[in-house]
């Protein structure tokens with residue numbers, strides 16, 4: 591296993607990638623990320639266990655790694671994970687980052703992408719009320735774009751600004767890669783070009799069905815996206 595730093599979060603935490611195997615075209619390639627939502631810690635626990643297992647060597651592990659290259663990026667939202675509220679650690683869904691259009695070459699006052707959490711607030715962890723911790727950030731899970739090379743800085747600033755200031759800046763459009771975290775993950779994604787990408791979430795409690803009240807321990811959400819047209823280039827994905 592090799593350990594590398596793929597980038598840094600807005601608050602300066604390293605974003606690690608643990609590589610079990612090289613990018614070998616003869617093998618299947620898997621990328622696994624965890625805790626894109628800082629308040630979903632179980633996914634990182636699971637990834638650490640998997641990495642420990644793969645580090646032990648032995649026949650079973652060698653057999654797997656002969657066939658499959660697996661890269662992990664655990665805890666890709668460290669700022670949300672380390673968020674504080676009333677002097678205590680209070681992990682949040684969102685990253686930490688104040689929208690600064692000028693730093694992207696955009697006119698001052700340009701509105702943020704729709705997945706910006708401008709006041710640093712979210713529903714309380716016990717679902718009872720609302721917590722304002724006061725540090726703005728983004729839902730990194732919405733910051734990705736099917737065009738892996740998309741960069742706000744590559745476009746005419748007026749085009750991007752008029753889009754962001756319009757009503758089209760809503761959940762029908764892809765992300766703009768404005769967070770350093772999404773940019774770091776995408777850099778690794780482009781390096782590996784995985785056959786399978788697992789982005790692990792840790793969500794609330796669900797039952798099997800209305801009739802069967804046994805709890806669900808794992809859910810898989812497969813690709814369900816409709817064809818997507820990039821609003822800036824007209825390109826289809």
Ligand SMILES: [Zn+2]
Pocket residue numbers: 626627630790791792
């Ligand atoms: Zn999540």
